[in-house]
Amino acid sequence: MKITQIPMGAHNAQLTCYLQDPCTEMPALDRCPAILIFPGGAYAFCSDREADPVALAFLNAGYNAFVLRYSVSQNCPVEEVYTNAFAEAQEAMDYLHQNAGDLHIDPEQIAVVGFSAGGHLAASVGTMGRVRPAAMLLGYAVFSVPGKALGMELPDLLQQVDDQTPPAFLFATQGDHLVPATQSLQFATLLAERKIPYEMHIFAYGDHGFSTGSRHIANPQNPENPESAVWQGMALGFLNHIFNHDVLVPAPEEVKEFCLDMKIGTLLDTPQSAALIQQLLPELAQYVQQEPGSRGISVNNLQFYSNKMFDEEKLAALNEALAKLN
Template identity: 30%
Template sequence: MKTEKIQLFDDNEHSNLYTYILDPQTSYMVYKKRPAIIICPGGGYLMTATKEGEAVAARFLSKGYHTFVLRYSTYFKERMTDLNEVPPINEQSHYPGPLIELMESIRLIKEHAEEWHIDAENIFVLGFSAGGHLAASLAVKWDDKDLLDRFPKDVFPSVFKPKGIVLGYPALDLESARANFQNHKNPMIRRQGDFLYDAVFGHDAPSKEQLDTVKIINYIREDMPSVFLWHTYDDEITSPEDSVALIHELIRHRINCEFHLFAKGKHGLGLGDEVYANSKDDINEEVSAWVNLADQWLKLQCRQ
């Protein structure tokens, strides 16, 4: 297996792509190209969650995918551990910075597809929470002119379009997510909610127009990638209602999609099993089924 940390841009040390590339030789003198998954952890655009990175990469590696973890630029350079102390701030983190980094990741992977034995036609993005917002943003804005202007003119827009996206408890509407942060019973989560708008917009009073530009449902289109989405009814931070509304809009636009709403489960479960659990609350056998469900869906997409 090839593991490597790749700094995406020379002027930004806080944006890195971690590779988990399987050996292409499956038997003696037998080589195989495999699909790839770029994983975007959540963290409210303030940080990127640990358990939504390598743990998820390892699980999908075991199912035959090359995996990549994007540690995109976030507002805090360090995790917040004290309610009264704000970590160092990364001014390069504002939107659409993380989206540009995701686009560069998919471009880089396709550029190295032959070397890494990747099936370039089957590259997916998997995102949790804010990382789900990032993945969904790419799905609807992969050919956005303002974003494309950040790249060389000879790069075709289709390079940035993933085959499909997998969303776990995604933050599809940052306005509702911030409200849920600030109403949460956990004081640390409430405090982090105070910085969400600063992280995304660079200030804490975005206009309605600015909020609308990052609301995923406003950009649903017929030529976007297929979507697999799972959420839990009990989620207190990202709204399952937003996920249901998105699925309704996808169906209305005849976008291939699959949706699972689990009856119980808190926000941020990740894999949902005991292997990477910090407490009993992190273990949810019903929710942990999402991995196999997503794998089946991904394999179906690869055959199409």
């Protein structure tokens, strides 16, 4: 293993690189996946517990690992912390891409992992970065902070998810007393709405800051947590799927014949079927005006999940009329 340190930015940020030693016995190490690690610490410090131990775990799994100790309020004016940290994170991403050959990494297989405030920074790169990672691993991450709860204004990442946001693996604990697991749930919901692949685990046991959950990094405030430690193996499996371009969110087969199994939006956007709905089941059109999200499901699905909202005889008449359009 080789360890090198690269300065980032103008406030003593540092990128520590943990690199495998390629050799003829292990040819796969000549081109490894990469993990860029953002420790937590409320943007006040960078936790050692979420830095090197995480890097070594990924190194053992065949990754080359990179820990960014970014600007925090200990070494930077508080009003400049996030701006500098985000710039350093983007600089680190640029460095990995521009030096992929020398670093023996695959530039198409660069993931980020962040914890707590480091999760906020990792998700910032994933949602707003000029160069985005292939995937994000977000541990008990902060996504939205009211006002200046951390002493500074931070972007609300629940407002930043877009179609270019990469797949995400989220993990947290139900008992987290600092960052509620509901933040991860909200972020996952936004990913689901855009059909962005994600995996999420909310563990019943444990509190904030469990990191790898192993005994050697435990302390009185952060005890060993073997129940939650399993996130590492799960995350590696998730990354394998992403890097192999496996289809995680298969697109449902589109129904092309006019019937009650066709998407409501398609029926309403087609003049002939829209006219039949207005004639035979106008209450469906009225409902969709109030609930536009229902356009993406079929009439049959809406009827089932709404506990038979519409009259069955009217539905049968509409289905018969729709069939004549085929």
